[in-house]
Amino acid sequence: MKKGPTRRDSSPERVAAANERFREEAERYGLAYRCQQCIHLRPEGVQCALGYPNEMLALGEVRALDEEGRFVFCKDFELDD
Numbered sequence: 091m092k093k094g095p096t097r098r099d100s101s102p103e104r105v106a107a108a109n110e111r112f113r114e115e116a117e118r119y120g121l122a123y124r125c126q127q128c129i130h131l132r133p134e135g136v137q138c139a140l141g142y143p144n145e146m147l148a149l150g151e152v153r154a155l156d157e158e159g160r161f162v163f164c165k166d167f168e169l170d171d
């Protein structure tokens with residue numbers, strides 16, 4: 091997955107606070123964005139059908155930002171109904 095630019099203020103405290111807020115809102119609103127809910131997921135391996143390394147979105151903790159403050163969302167997510 092291509093990594094985006096680092097946010098200007100990506101101190102560990104700000105990243106942790108943003109991720110905590112995101113976890114609460116994702117649970118409250120039932121946000122679907124992880125690989126397990128995407129039609130491109132391949133259960134085997136660490137790449138999806140589009141060839142992205144998806145370990146972070148498939149297995150990682152629920153979060154909006156990585157440790158450097160970059161968004162971890164995938165623009166090719168497609169909901170698997």
Ligand code: SF4
Binds near residue numbers: 128131143144147
């Ligand atoms: S397209 Fe994106 S969201 Fe879907 S399985 Fe691949 S990495 Fe995950």
